[in-house]
Amino acid sequence: MNNNEITRRDFLKVIGLSTVSPGAARSLLANELSGKKPNLIFVLIDDMGWGDLCCYGSRYYETPNIDRLASEGMMFTDAYTCGPNCAPTRASLMSGQYTPRHGVITVGSSQRGPAHLRRLIPVPNKTVLESKIMTIAEALKPAGYVSASMGKWHLGDDPQLGPLGQGFDVNVGGYQAGHPRSYFSPYRNPELKDGPKGEYLTDRLTDEALKFVEANRDKPFFLYLPHYAVHTPLQAKKDMIEKYKAKKESNGQGNPTYAAMIESVDKGVGRIMDKLSELRLTDNTVMIVSSDNGGVGGYRELGIKGAEITSNAPLRGGKGMLYEGGIRVPLIIRWPDAVKPGTRCGIPVISVDFYPTLLEIAGAPSPRSQALDGESIISLLKGAGSLKREAVFWHFPAYLEGGGGTWRTTPAGAIRKGKWKLLEFFEDKHIELYNLDEDIGEKNNLSENMPEKAKELHKLLMDWRKSVNAEVPMKLNPKYVPSARL
Numbered sequence: 001m002n003n004n005e006i007t008r009r010d011f012l013k014v015i016g017l018s019t020v021s022p023g024a025a026r027s028l029l030a031n032e033l034s035g036k037k038p039n040l041i042f043v044l045i046d047d048m049g050w051g052d053l054c055c056y057g058s059r060y061y062e063t064p065n066i067d068r069l070a071s072e073g074m075m076f077t078d079a080y081t082c083g084p085n086c087a088p089t090r091a092s093l094m095s096g097q098y099t100p101r102h103g104v105i106t107v108g109s110s111q112r113g114p115a116h117l118r119r120l121i122p123v124p125n126k127t128v129l130e131s132k133i134m135t136i137a138e139a140l141k142p143a144g145y146v147s148a149s150m151g152k153w154h155l156g157d158d159p160q161l162g163p164l165g166q167g168f169d170v171n172v173g174g175y176q177a178g179h180p181r182s183y184f185s186p187y188r189n190p191e192l193k194d195g196p197k198g199e200y201l202t203d204r205l206t207d208e209a210l211k212f213v214e215a216n217r218d219k220p221f222f223l224y225l226p227h228y229a230v231h232t233p234l235q236a237k238k239d240m241i242e243k244y245k246a247k248k249e250s251n252g253q254g255n256p257t258y259a260a261m262i263e264s265v266d267k268g269v270g271r272i273m274d275k276l277s278e279l280r281l282t283d284n285t286v287m288i289v290s291s292d293n294g295g296v297g298g299y300r301e302l303g304i305k306g307a308e309i310t311s312n313a314p315l316r317g318g319k320g321m322l323y324e325g326g327i328r329v330p331l332i333i334r335w336p337d338a339v340k341p342g343t344r345c346g347i348p349v350i351s352v353d354f355y356p357t358l359l360e361i362a363g364a365p366s367p368r369s370q371a372l373d374g375e376s377i378i379s380l381l382k383g384a385g386s387l388k389r390e391a392v393f394w395h396f397p398a399y400l401e402g403g404g405g406t407w408r409t410t411p412a413g414a415i416r417k418g419k420w421k422l423l424e425f426f427e428d429k430h431i432e433l434y435n436l437d438e439d440i441g442e443k444n445n446l447s448e449n450m451p452e453k454a455k456e457l458h459k460l461l462m463d464w465r466k467s468v469n470a471e472v473p474m475k476l477n478p479k480y481v482p483s484a485r486l
């Protein structure tokens, strides 16, 4: 039977999509017959909190384009990042591995904060993703994908350890730095040619993204767009800032400059959506918008000093913590050929899931010699089932300071299984257990009331640590002064 004789039903059976609409099926069939694989666009926003989009409840920020993307795709309410800060999440996205495997467990040193307040000697951190790792860009190559990384890389410098060294065909602006020297040109970025004076970085990265999409419209492409925004330094376009100055703060969100930074990203997402539509690529493009860790906020109520930029309420804590405020992020996936518009998913998904998911969409084989920790979420996208795994995990054997001798986190680990979340703090081995269905703010520690449940989750966490060779810091720090403890 040649291709033209494949019926719609046969075709759907072959690709395992029995629930898509006839229109979507026709489009899928057309793409399959033309041999055009789906394009992949991943917009990764830096430090954007779970509540920083209107579609996730914000009444202060304005994000009409991302909201529209959500209404045309699937919104995940329980999406997580592998790290509570930037680099670990990025390394996990690129490798498909949990942090203990690639060793990028935090940003910079794992010994941040005052030495005399650190009870343990933490696990040493790797600040780059090793070349031996097959990145997602390298894995997509055999499937015929052309790829670009545009924005913050944070995992090493080219030629070896930047985006080009790690398999991307194009690198715009990505190197070891975790934030821009300036959001306005001149950028002083070794991987980005300055634009006209005063050009805004978020707009520029969007311009570059549009050029890449246009140039590669006839081939399958993977566009990784990790915006530097909305990370500090807080710098935005003046007219936009003025607009937000005139707005009333809402639920702890009220920083006009940060709001303007979010709006610029949102406008960029809108321009990409328009470009896809103009090129008739919308249906066959998987467009993902997410963040790399929780928002910078939620500290004050926990007695932690330091800057508060946004609010993650009702979640507890913020960036740098394994509480929900640090690791739960917005995630929207639009893929008209396969995902029903306006759908929601509450099943936990996590950074390592993207690698197998994108490979499956692309029809690319998994690397043979590299363990992958995630699970393809295609069944969730199709609304056709759940995932096989029992739980998702975190390991953060490092110190992160807050301000004035306070900690965002001391070395810790965590597990989420269904509605249950358990955290383990390695300094004193104490355990916290929360029922997220009833207590999304992690206020009511159930570990003493429900010792059996705590034991069950703790055992799963320990078993997982063994399976990924995760080291737990045990050695006491000789510089530690117990009486200085806050």
Ligand SMILES: [Ca+2]
Pocket (backbone or CB within 6 Å): 046, 047, 085, 086, 231, 292, 293
């Ligand atoms: Ca970040």
